Amino acid sequence: MSKAQISRSQFVMTLTWSILGTGIVSIPTAVAQFTVRDAWLSTSCFLVGGFIAVVVTLFFIRRFPKRTLTAALVDTWGAWIGRIFGIWILLCLYVINCTVLRETEVFVGITILPKTSESTIGAAVMIAVAYAVYAGVEVIMRDGEFIMPLVMLIAPILFFLSLQHTDVHELMPVLADGWTPVLRGGVVAALAYALELLIGLQFVLFLRNGRKAAQDVGTAAGLVTVVLTLVTVVTVGVVGPSTHYITYPVLEAVRSIRVGRFIERLDTLYVIVVISMVFIKLAVFHYAWCVGMKDVFRLSSHRVTALTGALLVWGGGTAMFSSSDEVQRFVSHTVPLYFVVTFVGIPLLTVAVMAVKVGVQQRRVASARR
Amino acid sequence: MTWLALVASASVVAIDWRSLRSAKRREIVLYIVLICMTLTMAVCLDIHLFHRIDLLSPVNALFRPLTEWLYRVL
Numbered sequence: 001m002s003k004a005q006i007s008r009s010q011f012v013m014t015l016t017w018s019i020l021g022t023g024i025v026s027i028p029t030a031v032a033q034f035t036v037r038d039a040w041l042s043t044s045c046f047l048v049g050g051f052i053a054v055v056v057t058l059f060f061i062r063r064f065p066k067r068t069l070t071a072a073l074v075d076t077w078g079a080w081i082g083r084i085f086g087i088w089i090l091l092c093l094y095v096i097n098c099t100v101l102r103e104t105e106v107f108v109g110i111t112i113l114p115k116t117s118e119s120t121i122g123a124a125v126m127i128a129v130a131y132a133v134y135a136g137v138e139v140i141m142r143d144g145e146f147i148m149p150l151v152m153l154i155a156p157i158l159f160f161l162s163l164q165h166t167d168v169h170e171l172m173p174v175l176a177d178g179w180t181p182v183l184r185g186g187v188v189a190a191l192a193y194a195l196e197l198l199i200g201l202q203f204v205l206f207l208r209n210g211r212k213a214a215q216d217v218g219t220a221a222g223l224v225t226v227v228l229t230l231v232t233v234v235t236v237g238v239v240g241p242s243t244h245y246i247t248y249p250v251l252e253a254v255r256s257i258r259v260g261r262f263i264e265r266l267d268t269l270y271v272i273v274v275i276s277m278v279f280i281k282l283a284v285f286h287y288a289w290c291v292g293m294k295d296v297f298r299l300s301s302h303r304v305t306a307l308t309g310a311l312l313v314w315g316g317g318t319a320m321f322s323s324s325d326e327v328q329r330f331v332s333h334t335v336p337l338y339f340v341v342t343f344v345g346i347p348l349l350t351v352a353v354m355a356v357k358v359g360v361q362q363r364r365v366a367s368a369r370r
Numbered sequence: 371m372t373w374l375a376l377v378a379s380a381s382v383v384a385i386d387w388r389s390l391r392s393a394k395r396r397e398i399v400l401y402i403v404l405i406c407m408t409l410t411m412a413v414c415l416d417i418h419l420f421h422r423i424d425l426l427s428p429v430n431a432l433f434r435p436l437t438e439w440l441y442r443v444l
Contacts, residue, residue, distance in 0.1 A: 095429065119371050123378065183444040187437075297400055303389065304397045307382040308404035315375065315411035319420050334429060337436040 005208040006141050008216050014144035015197055015220035017151075018284045020227060021277035022100055023193050025107060027228055028235050028250055030192075030332050032243040034185035036236055037171055039243070043225075043232040045186025049194020050221025056347050058214040060201055063351045065210055069201040070292040073346070076354045085346055086296035092342045093289040094316065096196070097282060099327055099335075101125065101317035104278050106324040111251065111271050122314050125282065130310035132283045133290060134303055137206050140283045147276040154269045155227075159234060161257045161266070166237030189228070191336035197221055198343040202288035247324065286310060375412035379405045 031042040064072040070089055074082035104125055105118040113121060132139050175182070197217050204210050231250060236243055238253040246252055254270040257263075290302035290309055299305070321327045382405070383390070390398060414420055424430070 095426070119374060123374060180444060184441050187440060187444070293400075297396065299397055299400070300394065303386075304393065304401065305404065307386060308401055308408070311375070311378055311382060311408040312404050312411075314378075315371075315408045315415070316425075318371075318415055319411045320425050322421065330426065330430070333437050334426070334433045335437075336433075337440065338429060338433040341433070 006137065006203065006206045007208055008212060010141040010145060011200065011203065011207060011213070012216050012219050012223070013148060014141055014280060014284055015200055015217065016223050017144055017147065017277040017280040018199065019193055019196055019220070019224045019281075021274065021279075021281035022103055023189075023224065023228055024231055024250060024277070025248060025274055026103065026328070026331065027189055027193060028232050028243065029247060030188040030328065031185040031232065032236075032249065033332065035177065035181035036241055036243050037173070038175060038177070038182045039185060039236050040171065040229050040232045041175075041182045042185030043189050043228045045183070046189040046194045046225045046228055047221060048186070049190035050197060050218065050225060052190075052344060053194060053197040053200075053221060054214050054218045056198055056344055057200060057217045059351045060347050061204065061210060061213050063354050064204070066205055068203075068205050068291055068295060069347060070295040071205075072354075073350055074295060076350045076357070083296050085350070086292060089342060089346065090289060090292045090296060092338065093199075093285055093292060094313065095320070097285045097289065097313045098316040098320050099330065100278065100282055100285065101313055102321045102327050103324065104275070104282070105317065106327075107248070107278075108271075108275065110248070111267070119314075119318060122317055125279070126310045126314045128279060129282045129286055130307050132279075133287045133310070134306040137203070137287060140280065140287055143283065144280050147273075147280065150276060151273055154273050158254055158257065158266060158270060159230065161259065162234045162238055162253050165253075165256045166234055167240070168237060170237050170240045171233065187336050188332055191340055192331055194221060194224075195339040195343045198347070199284060199288050201347060202291055282313075286313065371412045372409070372416050375409055379409060 027043060027046075028039060031039045035042060060069070060072070064075075067075065070086045073085045073089070076082065077085055101122055105122045108121050108125075109116065109118050132143060197220060200213060200217050204213055207213055235249045235253045238256055239246065239249045242252075243249040251267055251270060254267045255265070257266045286306075286309060287302065290305050293299060293305045293309070294302045321330070386401070390401065393401070414423075
């Protein structure tokens with residue numbers, strides 16, 4: 001097993017970019033299907049999912065301080081049942097990667113490369129992702145650090161320039177339709193996107209300070225909640241009720257920026273930031289999948305499946321989703337409970353079974369001594 | 371897409387050739403399975419088979435009713 005060591009800041013940054021990569025593009029759209037004026041309240045529900053992720057990480061770390069999720073499954077449930085659970089997790093990670101890649105292909109196709117075929121865009125993205133994953137976890141984490149200055153420079157500029165077109169009245173009156181649409185909108189943010197933070201369980205083994213992983217997941221959840229809420233406020237403030245009908249409302253908000261008569265079309269900067277973050281997300285989930293394959297099928301290295309797995313994701317993205325509407329419907333109407341079962345149910349059940357096993361073993365040892 | 375998948379698969383095998391020569395049999399089998407799955411997907415996409423087959427239908431059948439129930443409860 002690799003001796004790679006990830007620092008806490010690298011871990012927090014990578015988790016943050018992993019969620020924001022698709023979250024910043026898709027969450028405002030998904031939430032706007034339920035509510036537009038109170039969309040910022042729905043986005044704030046991300047914190048609830050973040051809290052669930054922190055609790056699961058806390059329990060997992062206490063029971064398995066130096067194991068990945070897939071390795072812990074095989075240890076706890078034994079070779080056969082553990083592998084079945086492991087394959088379930090691997091399928092979920094694969095579906096996530098296909099979903100993200102398909103979203104990326106459509107997003108890049110619509111925004112910057114309208115004449116390039118989506119399969120070519122997907123191939124180009126996966127070549128870069130496969131290379132990063134092949135090189136190892138440290139490369140992915142350093143990529144996360146590398147895009148930090150880019151994001152910190154571009155994001156505040158776009159945010160403050162968008163403010164000049166923001167109309168606060170678009171957010172009023174607050175809770176005019178009650179809590180129902182807010183909570184329904186919050187389901188996607190809290191259960192589909194926030195639970196993705198639990199991908200951190202596949203990286204526990206590589207953390208320099210694994211004991212504080214739950215704290216780091218909490219920090220990432222807080223950061224993402226703040227960013228997503230601010231982005232949603234500005235987007236609804238600029239785009240207004242049209243947010244409900246537009247596929248990429250944040251992009252529209254950024255497109256509205258004009259400084260003087262000569263600075264416009266800053267959406268290119270937004271696309272650069274989104275693609276950088278999506279690259280990190282794909283690399284993180286693909287690496288987690290490769291490590292999972294290594295644990296479940298007892299491979300000598302994650303590299304065995306790094307390149308072929310990337311090929312499979314490239315094919316699977318288009319095979320699973322023919323359009324971005326299908327991706328959106330899958331994320332809104334299937335993913336929330338799919339993630340609850342996969343990333344909350346299975347890890348907590350594994351922790352409980354391991355606790356019982358350890359308890360029974362301790363009792364046996366104690367009764368043997370008597 | 372099939373041609374692109376073939377070229378990509380050949381490139382991947384060429385890159386991994388040295389490590390494949392020292393790999394365990396289990397790893398080689400898994401490797402071949404993954405490449406075959408990719409090629410099958412590419413061929414199926416080219417003959418528009420996935421318009422009729424939904425790969426996610428088992429997942430949708432399991433979790434879509436539950437998620438929609440959650441929306442109704444809220």
